[in-house]
Amino acid sequence: ARAALLGAVVLVAVALRLWMALTTELTDTAALITLRMSEHLAHGQGFVYNPGEHVLGTTAPLYAMLLALGIKAGLPGLAFGKGLTILADASLCVAVYTWLRTLGQERAGRLAALLVALSPRLVHWSVSGMGMSLVTLGAICTWIAFARGRYRTAYAILALLFIARWDSLVLTLAFTLAVTFRQRRLPLGGLAVFALVVAPWVAFATWYFGSPIPVTWAAKAAVQSRVLGPAIAPYWRELVH
Numbered sequence: 483a484r485a486a487l488l489g490a491v492v493l494v495a496v497a498l499r500l501w502m503a504l505t506t507e508l509t510d511t512a513a514l515i516t517l518r519m520s521e522h523l524a525h526g527q528g529f530v531y532n533p534g535e536h537v538l539g540t541t542a543p544l545y546a547m548l549l550a551l552g553i554k555a556g557l558p559g560l561a562f563g564k565g566l567t568i569l570a571d572a573s574l575c576v577a578v579y580t581w582l583r584t585l586g587q588e589r590a591g592r593l594a595a596l597l598v599a600l601s602p603r604l605v606h607w608s609v610s611g612m613g614m615s616l617v618t619l620g621a622i623c624t625w626i627a628f629a630r631g632r633y634r635t636a637y638a639i640l641a642l643l644f645i646a647r648w649d650s651l652v653l654t655l656a657f658t659l660a661v662t663f664r665q666r667r668l669p670l671g672g673l674a675v676f677a678l679v680v681a682p683w684v685a686f687a688t689w690y691f692g693s694p695i696p697v698t699w700a701a702k703a704a705v706q707s708r709v710l711g712p713a714i715a716p717y718w719r720e721l722v723h
Contacts, residue, residue: 508609536691575598580626620639637672
């Protein structure tokens with residue numbers, strides 16, 4: 483009965499997102515930047531926005547590489563990306579249920595899965611063409627691994643999240659503090675796994691782009707400093723939340 487109920491929630495999540503995608507054709511403008519880089523990569527023109535200019539212009543390089551694989555296979559890039567993120571949101575329903583059930587809160591897990599399925603914000607991002615749903619799923623899987631004490635698995639996921647979005651380093655820091663507090667020692671083995679997984683990407687990005695940190699960071703900081711004034715951390719309240 484629990485499996486049937488969870489399956490129904492997943493179907494609701496997928497149906498709602500497909501309906502939203504088809505009726506609104508919502509696409510975030512930033513998704514088109516990533517899509518263009520993916521198309522150039524798939525067609526052998528380099529992992530770039532403008533051929534010949536080695537600039538990491540997407541905040542989501544791992545998502546861009548996944549799109550490139552789909553395009554290389556002959557699939558329409560934008561539709562393929564939205565399909566991936568819709569499936570990621572469906573998996574997120576299962577993930578939050580699993581997380582809370584692991585913590586002994588099975589009934590709360592069912593409610594959480596339903597809230598994920600119906601969340602307007604999650605629906606919006608899952609059909610926008612961005613890779614946020616994959617990042618969210620990865621973050622929840624990290625905490626599932628934490629609840630089960632599988633720290634090295636969690637650090638492998640965190641490493642992939644760093645390639646997916648570099649600012650997931652904030653989550654890595656929070657996770658490391660949590661594990662250190664629980665074990666009363668630094669998780670050196672897990673940190674070594676993290677370093678081994680991210681090392682090839684960091685080496686490649688540094689060689690190819692000059693840095694593994696996207697230029698979008700500097701661009702957003704410049705815009706925010708003009709719009710919001712010289713605040714040191716204009717979004718600190720949201721970050722803490």
